[in-house]
Amino acid sequence: MTTWMRLMSNDGRIVFGRVENSYLHEYESLHAPVPTGAVLSLRTLTPVAPCAPGKVVALWNNFHALAAKLEKPVPEHPLFLLKPAESVIGSQQPIRRPAHYAGKIVFEGELGIVIGKRCSNASLDEAEAAIFGYTIVNDVTAAGLLNENPHFPQWCRAKGFDTFCCIGPAIVSGFDWRSARVVTKLDGVERQNYPLDDMVFTPAQQVSLISRDMTLEPGDVIACGTSLGVGSIGDGATVEVSIDGIGALVNTLAVSSGEAEAAAAVEGAA
Amino acid sequence: MTTWMRLMSNDGRIVFGRVENSYLHEYESLHAPVPTGAVLSLRTLTPVAPCAPGKVVALWNNFHALAAKLEKPVPEHPLFLLKPAESVIGSQQPIRRPAHYAGKIVFEGELGIVIGKRCSNASLDEAEAAIFGYTIVNDVTAAGLLNENPHFPQWCRAKGFDTFCCIGPAIVSGFDWRSARVVTKLDGVERQNYPLDDMVFTPAQQVSLISRDMTLEPGDVIACGTSLGVGSIGDGATVEVSIDGIGALVNTLAVSSGEAEAAAAVEGAA
Incomplete structure (x- = not known):
C-alpha cells in the first residue's frame, strides 16, 4: 500500500x-x-483534496443493506448523478451552508475510487488497472431540495453545492477494500459503520460499467454510494468519515455568516 | 454583435x-x-466547440409551451442536470452511438449561455454581466435509459455520453435572444421552430439562480432547455439546429462500427 x-x-x-x-x-x-x-x-x-477531479460520479443504492431498508431492488447498472468540480474540498476544510438554503444538510460516508488512466468501455481487467487508488468521500446533500419539485428529483442541485463533496485525506493505492469498513462519526458519536463487501457493484465493476457511459479521466472520482445510518449535520457540527488504512476525512459545517450575524443581532438586542 | x-x-x-x-x-x-x-x-x-466547459448545466421544463404539453407546472427554480465535459463536441463532429446501447437517441435544439466570469450568488445584474455570449446546443439523449430504472431517473447517464452535447458553431456576444427562434431540422425537414421569448427563466435569471447552487466558471455552458418537437435521430441522420444571428450547429449520428460490421455481414451473406 x-x-x-x-x-x-x-x-x-x-x-x-x-x-x-x-x-x-x-x-x-x-x-x-x-x-x-x-x-x-x-x-x-x-x-487539500488529494486529487482535482474534473467530475465526481456519485452512486445511489449501491449497498445491499440500504437497498433492503429502502425496499428497492438492487440496480442492474450503477445509478448515478454528477457532482461538479467546484463542489470538491479536502479534509479539514469547512462545508458551507448555501446562502439561500436553511434546510437539512445530510452526510453520507463513502469509499471513493480515484481514476488513474483515461478509460472508456473498459473491460473488468482494464477497469481494475485504471484505478489509481482509494480515498474517502463525504457526499453531502441539501436533503430538502432533493424532492422539492415533485416532477423532477434534483440530485445534481441537492448534491452539487460548492463544498458538498469532501474528499480525502489521502489516496491509498494497493488498498484492499474488501475487508474494510466505513465508519462515520458526527461530533464524535458513531452514526455509520458498514462493511464495503456489501457493495452491489465492486469498484472494478463500477469503473467498467460507468466507462460505458462516459470517458473517465485521471483524477476523476467515483463515490461508491453509502449504506445505513446517514443523518443530518447541524450547523457547527463535525463529520469524521474514516476507513482503516486510508485515514479520517474531517469536515465541519461552518456556522454561516448570515446566522452569525443573526446570532450577533440577538446578542446585541439582549 | x-x-x-x-x-x-x-x-x-x-x-x-x-x-x-x-x-x-x-x-x-x-x-x-x-x-x-x-x-x-x-x-x-x-x-471545434466554441468553448471548453468544465460543466454543462442542462435545464428541463424551461418553456411554457412544453410545460403545457407535458401538463407540468412551470418550475419555481431552474430544474437541471449536469453533462460532463467529455460529452462536448463541436459542429460537424459526429455524434457516436454508445457501444452498449441500441435504443432511441433524441435531439433537443436549445439556446446555450456561455459564462464569461466566475460567479456565485450573482444578482440579476451580476448574472447579466457574467454572460459572455450565446451559442447553440443540441442536448442529445439516450431516451431509452432515462426511465430504465423505475426508482431513479437517469438524467446524467442518458444525457452524459461522450459526444451527446453538441455546441457551436460560434458564440455571439451582444446577441438579442428575445427576438430569436430555435429551428431544428432532421435531414433537412423542420422539426422544431420555437421562440426564445417563451422561456420560463431568462438567461440572466438562470445564471443568477444557478449561481446560488454552484459556482459557474468561464467557459461553462447553460443549455436553456428545449420546447416542442423533440424527436428521434436515426443512425446516419443529420440534425441541424439554427438560430438566426448565431448560425447552424450540424451533427450527424454516425453509423456505429458495430452496425457497419453487421450490415457488411448481411451484404456478404446476400
Whole structure:
C-alpha cells in the first residue's frame, strides 16, 4: 500500500506525492506518477483534496443493506448523478451552508475510487488497472431540495453545492477494500459503520460499467454510494468519515455568516 | 454583435478569437479576451466547440409551451442536470452511438449561455454581466435509459455520453435572444421552430439562480432547455439546429462500427 497526498505550500503551489513517515516524495502528477526528486516536510504543507477531479460520479443504492431498508431492488447498472468540480474540498476544510438554503444538510460516508488512466468501455481487467487508488468521500446533500419539485428529483442541485463533496485525506493505492469498513462519526458519536463487501457493484465493476457511459479521466472520482445510518449535520457540527488504512476525512459545517450575524443581532438586542 | 470561434490549426493548436469576414482575430482566451495581434485565415483552421466547459448545466421544463404539453407546472427554480465535459463536441463532429446501447437517441435544439466570469450568488445584474455570449446546443439523449430504472431517473447517464452535447458553431456576444427562434431540422425537414421569448427563466435569471447552487466558471455552458418537437435521430441522420444571428450547429449520428460490421455481414451473406 502506498499513501498519496496533495498539499499546498506556503507560496500557494500545489504538490502531489507519496507520503513516507513525515515527508512527501513529490511526483509529477497522479496520471504521470514520476518522482521529481523533491522531498518536502509535511509540516510545511497544508493538505487539500488529494486529487482535482474534473467530475465526481456519485452512486445511489449501491449497498445491499440500504437497498433492503429502502425496499428497492438492487440496480442492474450503477445509478448515478454528477457532482461538479467546484463542489470538491479536502479534509479539514469547512462545508458551507448555501446562502439561500436553511434546510437539512445530510452526510453520507463513502469509499471513493480515484481514476488513474483515461478509460472508456473498459473491460473488468482494464477497469481494475485504471484505478489509481482509494480515498474517502463525504457526499453531502441539501436533503430538502432533493424532492422539492415533485416532477423532477434534483440530485445534481441537492448534491452539487460548492463544498458538498469532501474528499480525502489521502489516496491509498494497493488498498484492499474488501475487508474494510466505513465508519462515520458526527461530533464524535458513531452514526455509520458498514462493511464495503456489501457493495452491489465492486469498484472494478463500477469503473467498467460507468466507462460505458462516459470517458473517465485521471483524477476523476467515483463515490461508491453509502449504506445505513446517514443523518443530518447541524450547523457547527463535525463529520469524521474514516476507513482503516486510508485515514479520517474531517469536515465541519461552518456556522454561516448570515446566522452569525443573526446570532450577533440577538446578542446585541439582549 | 461579435462572433467568437474556437478552432484547431493544422499542428493541433487550439485558437480562440473574434471572427471578421474570413479571418480570426486571435484573443488570449474567453475569460481573458485580450487580442494577441495574430490574424488567421479561417480556411486554414478546423472549427471545434466554441468553448471548453468544465460543466454543462442542462435545464428541463424551461418553456411554457412544453410545460403545457407535458401538463407540468412551470418550475419555481431552474430544474437541471449536469453533462460532463467529455460529452462536448463541436459542429460537424459526429455524434457516436454508445457501444452498449441500441435504443432511441433524441435531439433537443436549445439556446446555450456561455459564462464569461466566475460567479456565485450573482444578482440579476451580476448574472447579466457574467454572460459572455450565446451559442447553440443540441442536448442529445439516450431516451431509452432515462426511465430504465423505475426508482431513479437517469438524467446524467442518458444525457452524459461522450459526444451527446453538441455546441457551436460560434458564440455571439451582444446577441438579442428575445427576438430569436430555435429551428431544428432532421435531414433537412423542420422539426422544431420555437421562440426564445417563451422561456420560463431568462438567461440572466438562470445564471443568477444557478449561481446560488454552484459556482459557474468561464467557459461553462447553460443549455436553456428545449420546447416542442423533440424527436428521434436515426443512425446516419443529420440534425441541424439554427438560430438566426448565431448560425447552424450540424451533427450527424454516425453509423456505429458495430452496425457497419453487421450490415457488411448481411451484404456478404446476400
